[in-house]
Amino acid sequence: MPSNATSIESPPDGSGMPSGSASAVVNRTPWQILWLKLERNRVAMAAMWLLVLLYALAVFADFISPYSYDAQDAKRSFHPPHLLGRIHVVDEQGNWGRPFVYGSKLANVYDKEYSEDRSAKYPIRLLAEGSEYRLLWFIPMKTHLFGVDEPARLYLFGGDQFGRDILSRILYGGRISLSVGIVGIAISTSIGMLVGGIAGYFGGAVDFGLMRLVELILALPSLYLILVLRQSFGANMSSTQLYLIIILILSFIGWASIARVIRGMVLSIKEQEYVIAAQALGFSRMWIVLRHILPNTLSFVIVTATLSVPFYILGEVALSFLGVGVQEPEASWGNMLQAAQNLRYLTDYSWILTPGVFIFLAVMAWNVFGDGLRDAADPRTER
Amino acid sequence: MKLRAIAFALVTVFCIATGCSGPASGPPGAGPTGVANPPFEGEPPAEPYVYEGETGVYGGMLVIPTAQDPKSFNGLTAGETSTTGIVNGPIYSALIGFDNIAQKIDNGLCTSIESSEDKLVWTFKIRKGVRWSDGEPFTANDVKFNFDVAFDKNIDNSVKSSFEQSDGTLPKVEAVDDLTVKFTLTEPNAIFLDNVGSTYLVPRHKWEESYKKGEFADRALTIDTRPEDVVGLGPFRLKEFASEQRVLMERNPYYWKVDKKGQRLPYLDRVIFRIVPDMNTMLSVFQNGEVDMHWNVRPEDYSLLKREEQNGDYTVQELGPGYNVLYIMVNQNTGKNKAGKPNVDPVLSEWFRNVKFRKALAHAIDRQAIITTAFQGLGTPVETFCPPANKVWYDKDASVSYDYSPDKAKALLKEVGLEDRDGDGVAEDAAGHKCAFRLVTNSNNQARVAAATVIKENLKAVGIDITYQGVEFNSMVDALQKTFDWDAAIGGWQSGNPPDPVLMKNIVLSSGMLHFSFPLQKSPSTEWEKRIDELMMANARTVDLAERKKQFSEVQHLWSENLPEIDLLVPNYFVAVKNKVGNVRSSPLATYTYWNIDELYLKK
Numbered sequence: 001m002p003s004n005a006t007s008i009e010s011p012p013d014g015s016g017m018p019s020g021s022a023s024a025v026v027n028r029t030p031w032q033i034l035w036l037k038l039e040r041n042r043v044a045m046a047a048m049w050l051l052v053l054l055y056a057l058a059v060f061a062d063f064i065s066p067y068s069y070d071a072q073d074a075k076r077s078f079h080p081p082h083l084l085g086r087i088h089v090v091d092e093q094g095n096w097g098r099p100f101v102y103g104s105k106l107a108n109v110y111d112k113e114y115s116e117d118r119s120a121k122y123p124i125r126l127l128a129e130g131s132e133y134r135l136l137w138f139i140p141m142k143t144h145l146f147g148v149d150e151p152a153r154l155y156l157f158g159g160d161q162f163g164r165d166i167l168s169r170i171l172y173g174g175r176i177s178l179s180v181g182i183v184g185i186a187i188s189t190s191i192g193m194l195v196g197g198i199a200g201y202f203g204g205a206v207d208f209g210l211m212r213l214v215e216l217i218l219a220l221p222s223l224y225l226i227l228v229l230r231q232s233f234g235a236n237m238s239s240t241q242l243y244l245i246i247i248l249i250l251s252f253i254g255w256a257s258i259a260r261v262i263r264g265m266v267l268s269i270k271e272q273e274y275v276i277a278a279q280a281l282g283f284s285r286m287w288i289v290l291r292h293i294l295p296n297t298l299s300f301v302i303v304t305a306t307l308s309v310p311f312y313i314l315g316e317v318a319l320s321f322l323g324v325g326v327q328e329p330e331a332s333w334g335n336m337l338q339a340a341q342n343l344r345y346l347t348d349y350s351w352i353l354t355p356g357v358f359i360f361l362a363v364m365a366w367n368v369f370g371d372g373l374r375d376a377a378d379p380r381t382e383r
Numbered sequence: 384m385k386l387r388a389i390a391f392a393l394v395t396v397f398c399i400a401t402g403c404s405g406p407a408s409g410p411p412g413a414g415p416t417g418v419a420n421p422p423f424e425g426e427p428p429a430e431p432y433v434y435e436g437e438t439g440v441y442g443g444m445l446v447i448p449t450a451q452d453p454k455s456f457n458g459l460t461a462g463e464t465s466t467t468g469i470v471n472g473p474i475y476s477a478l479i480g481f482d483n484i485a486q487k488i489d490n491g492l493c494t495s496i497e498s499s500e501d502k503l504v505w506t507f508k509i510r511k512g513v514r515w516s517d518g519e520p521f522t523a524n525d526v527k528f529n530f531d532v533a534f535d536k537n538i539d540n541s542v543k544s545s546f547e548q549s550d551g552t553l554p555k556v557e558a559v560d561d562l563t564v565k566f567t568l569t570e571p572n573a574i575f576l577d578n579v580g581s582t583y584l585v586p587r588h589k590w591e592e593s594y595k596k597g598e599f600a601d602r603a604l605t606i607d608t609r610p611e612d613v614v615g616l617g618p619f620r621l622k623e624f625a626s627e628q629r630v631l632m633e634r635n636p637y638y639w640k641v642d643k644k645g646q647r648l649p650y651l652d653r654v655i656f657r658i659v660p661d662m663n664t665m666l667s668v669f670q671n672g673e674v675d676m677h678w679n680v681r682p683e684d685y686s687l688l689k690r691e692e693q694n695g696d697y698t699v700q701e702l703g704p705g706y707n708v709l710y711i712m713v714n715q716n717t718g719k720n721k722a723g724k725p726n727v728d729p730v731l732s733e734w735f736r737n738v739k740f741r742k743a744l745a746h747a748i749d750r751q752a753i754i755t756t757a758f759q760g761l762g763t764p765v766e767t768f769c770p771p772a773n774k775v776w777y778d779k780d781a782s783v784s785y786d787y788s789p790d791k792a793k794a795l796l797k798e799v800g801l802e803d804r805d806g807d808g809v810a811e812d813a814a815g816h817k818c819a820f821r822l823v824t825n826s827n828n829q830a831r832v833a834a835a836t837v838i839k840e841n842l843k844a845v846g847i848d849i850t851y852q853g854v855e856f857n858s859m860v861d862a863l864q865k866t867f868d869w870d871a872a873i874g875g876w877q878s879g880n881p882p883d884p885v886l887m888k889n890i891v892l893s894s895g896m897l898h899f900s901f902p903l904q905k906s907p908s909t910e911w912e913k914r915i916d917e918l919m920m921a922n923a924r925t926v927d928l929a930e931r932k933k934q935f936s937e938v939q940h941l942w943s944e945n946l947p948e949i950d951l952l953v954p955n956y957f958v959a960v961k962n963k964v965g966n967v968r969s970s971p972l973a974t975y976t977y978w979n980i981d982e983l984y985l986k987k
Contacts, residue, residue: 072840074752109760111686162756162836238850323826327851328836341663342829344687 030299037376044372047365054362058174062133065168066147066154070329071131073153073163078112078349079104081158081166091121099124103152111348122152158351161339164329170355173331176243178362180316181309184247188254189305193297195255196262197289201270211263217256225253226315230324239330246325250315258304265297299377306370310363317359333359423647424636428512430494432640434648439965439984441646444653447977448665448674450827451856452626452658456613457604458583459529460540462889462896463860464877468973469630469656473980474516475583476616478507478526478564479576483970483978486881488576492521492616492639502571502926507579509562514637515586516620517611523558528587528594530556538600544888544895545578549920570924573931574885581886586614618649618981630656640981650984660827670695675964678975680957681830682761688959697961702971704763704772705956706878709831711748711822711838712948713741713871715901717908726867730816735870739795741946745785747792747845748838750951757833762954766943768890769935770953772971773882781936783943792845803846810846819848820870823862826853830954831873838873863899874899877973884935885923891938892916900947911945962986 028036038044057064080086087099100123102116128147135141148154157166199210217225229249269275270293278288313333319325320334321341328335333355340346340353421441451465458475461467480491490496495508513521533542534553546553548569555567568575585604589612593603604613606624613621616639619632632654640648657674659665666684669677670691680688680699688699713735716726727735734740754762763771766782796802801810801818810818822839824831832853839849849871854862862869876890889895893907893916907913915938922934943950956971965984969976977983 070840070843072752072756072837074749074755074837077756106755109755112759161833162840323853328832329839342683343663343666344684347687 034299034373034376038372041372041375044369044375047368047372050361050365051369054174054358054365055178057171058178059136061168061171061175063135063141063143064145065165065171066128066130066144067165067168068131068133069164069169069172069331071164071168073159075106076104076114076153076155076159076163077161078345079114079153079155079159079163080349081156081351082154083156084351086116087124088121092118097123101148101152101154120152122148124148124154157354158349160336160352161345166336166351166354169331169336170333170358173333173336173355174358174362176326176330177313177316177333177359180243180247180250181312181366184250184254184312184315185305185309187247188251189258189301191251191255192258193262193294193301196259197266197294197297199259200263200266201285201289201293207263211260214256214259217253218260222253223318226250226319227322227324230319239327242326246316246319247312249319250312253315254308254311258301258308261300261304262294262297265300266293269293269296303370303374303377306366306373309366309370313359313362313366421634421652422636423638424518425514426512427641427647428510428639430510431647432491432510434640434642434982436642436982437966438642438644438646439650439982440987441650441984442652443650443985444655445651445676445964445977445980445983445985446655446657446674447676447678448659448668449630449656450658450660450662450665453606453624453630454857454860455605456608456621456624457585458615459533459542459585460538460600462541463857464973465856470615470617471583472617472974472978473619473632473654474613474615474617474621475585477580477583478509479580481577481580481881483972484968488580491580496576502575503568505566505568505575506559507564507566509564510639511562513616513639515588515614515616516635516637517586517589517614518637519586519588519614521586521616522561523564524561525584525587526564527556527558528591529582529584530554532585532590532594532599533582537597539896541889541896542578542582544892545574545581545886545923546572547888547920547923548572549924571926572885572923573926574881574883574923577881577883577886584616589614619651619654622653627658627660629658632656638981649981651980654980662827662829669697669959672961676958676960676967676976678958678969678977680959682758682954682957683830685759685761685957688957696963697959699957699959700969702956702958702969704770705953705971706770706772706876706882707953707956708765708768708770708876708950709753709834709873709952709954710768710876710948710950711744711834711871711873712900713744713820714867714869715908715947716867717901718867720867727870730812731820731870734799734801734812734818737799738945740799740801741949742785743792743795743799743845744842744847745946745949746788746795747847748841748949748951749787751787752841753834753837754952754954756837757830758952758954762952764952765950767939767950768876768887768942768948769884769939770878772953773878776882776884776932776935778932778936778939781940783940785949789841789844796845796847801846808843808846809848817848818846819850821852822849822871822873823852823854823859823869824873825856825859827856828875831875834951835873864896864902872899882972884931884938885919888919888923891919891942898947909945911941912947915941 082101087101089099090096100121102118102121104114105117107113107115124146125148126146127143129142130144130147132140132142155165157170160166160169195210199207226249229252233245275288275292278292316325316332317334317337320332321337323338326332326335336355345352449469453466453469454463455461455466456470458467458470476492478492479496480489482489492509492513493507494510497506498504509521509523515521532538533540534546543553550569552569557565559565590599590603593599606626610621610623618635618638620635621630622633623631634649634652638648642648659668662681665677668674685699692699714727715736717732718726720726725732750764754760754764765771766779766784769777771777796810800812803810805811822835824835826832835851839851842849859872863872889897892898893901893904893912896902901908907916918934918938922931925931925934958969958976960967960969960976963986965986966979966982967976968979970978
């Protein structure tokens, strides 16, 4: 971002017109103005940093998480969260020390009750050695941010039915659940802008045809459309294919509303003098749409895109929750919640709902951040 | 608060009042509740079957959940539980009955059953005056017709193979007179009566024409058949079928049993089989009181239900280790499909048909882990399709057990020529084919899905890469029985009733329809299948129990040695029934809580 050294001394003026302020007038680009206004919105900034944190956690999932997402341990099925009173700092002799956990024994296999085995303690180590992985998909490493020595296992957020660490699965699952939003929005926005731009600028039969198509898609209830589209792809697919297909399906639904608004904006922009000038200079129609008209819709598009990221996140969650999205053993926040469909598990092992907290945080953060962006991009608001 | 309570009381009184006065004066067939004489038709048979147990009261509707739509209404030829669990018992009766608790055959529709000294000729005397549910008389010709159909080589059904004799022939069935049926066998059959008892009869007067036209197999008694054409000898008759919703049955007014007070059965006015495709939903509809019984409580739901027993006014019963064996198998079919392509990819087929490969799978899978995670620890590992609960026949010593050992599995895979040559964690053969295939199971069964998850991880550890596919139950049945387009599958056996090995011939014989790993073989494709076939056929015509046990132990040995399927475990069996249902005598054998549906009643 450009320098914002002046932001504290001189209140930026959003309208770009000279104000009554005595300080020197600084020429700022619209982007700088946007950022300055956004920066003053503390809630939006908090949301933004939360998003940065969540995405960072997902990108570095294999380093931060103590285990791989698919490392099972049947003897620790539904292990309760260590965070709930199972991390100790005082040992049996009353000595204070670094945090440690005890090993756990499956006391009752039917109700999955675990007792602590006090015979040995396992300190929580920073930068512990663990399973192999490739940091950022290419640096081979074995070091994890934290962990405990074998044979103990650390379950900060508890374990799932197969004794897999829920925290690790949440972090890995974030890669899918969070990226679906970004990639999906990139695809659907591109399609939406292009279709909306063409419809608005070309007008006539093209406009009529494209807009009826848009209405058709908007008229269908999206969840059913998603399910029908998903069914049409069949079941025999690898997890990567499934991931791409989920994004494709969600983008296919998502582009329509963007296209409609863009078309409206283009209708007014195409009457502007600079467009008429471009036409007079003999540029091709596609060139004018892409180079002169669409960039002027960008501030709107960014705001809309940000606000609709949650749709994609929740779309993936819905598909995976219904069992037609990301398949086991791959983790996504949606398919992790699938376990909570079982009443018994939900009642007795309620920590399997933890991914829901992350879904809530991500969706809320995107919404609040998008809201902040919208306020900042609106030339009529001063703050 | 007070006002609301009064209003509620008023509503209740009103309901009771109308509930009592309505049917008493109503026309017959209007659904009586609490009436002494429900609308029975005609007279009971001269010598009716007398039910000796506790006498119930008439009236009411019982709601039973079921997991899928029936595939047909054909009680005679159906093999899948989605159909048999609904129609066989409630709608159709066999010539003779079976008591699930006493494990004893009863005379059922016959007054007497006699056999010749050499057990080759059997004579069944039918009760006089028995009528089908449409009022037509039931005669020996009906019985003959049913066996003609079942023994027809052009009609696939699960009855035929259990009657098959070692020379490939089937018993001769004759209608001596209207009420006498004679079976002539060429050799003794150990469980001849059990077989007769699992042949559910359909009426000749309805289906003879369609059978003669060759349409019986595909067009008779489908789910589109009009309810009034679904005629049987069971205590209920079909009233309405709404796909994916319910199967509604009403009392068969011609039913042929009476209780010891001389009142005709059944006690219930109506029975609804409510289709609840999801096991979680089944649990919650039971807890909400929307259904009156839950005949398959999953181990993981047991403690949840037990806790609420008092509040919910129901009883949960543990019936011990069940008979439902969970297994995984690979497709050993060598046939070709209609397009002329092999049913199984030739590369995969070569591995699948190699016993070492199957043994590797058996060693690679951690059964105890599946029991702990998918069945909450409430299960027992098994070696063959014969579960430990089957005390008469189960022989652990004769069977080969496979301990969980990824190292042994890897060693065996290496002998097959499969090892990880390029370091990507997946084994490949010398030509570079990756050991990767599909694993299918029905996704509405969470325990099977959970087992699939554990198995995927287990097999990954030995270098086998599995793609899991969850599908609908009926499409899995299609894949296994019709298209043969599958690589590996997780399935389950429910025991035949009674749990005699000969009733499992369908599964065990290489020519059996349910020999899923390679069904309907013209001749056994391997030596051991041939030997198993011989043993099973011999077993069927041996009467001496000790001798039969010896034969069946060898079958268990060959089965576990050669692994046509890898049998994994049996979960314990649990059922739950509302306390208002009377005469409940639950059994881990089909059909669990409602095998005696004609005796069940609702307490007043």
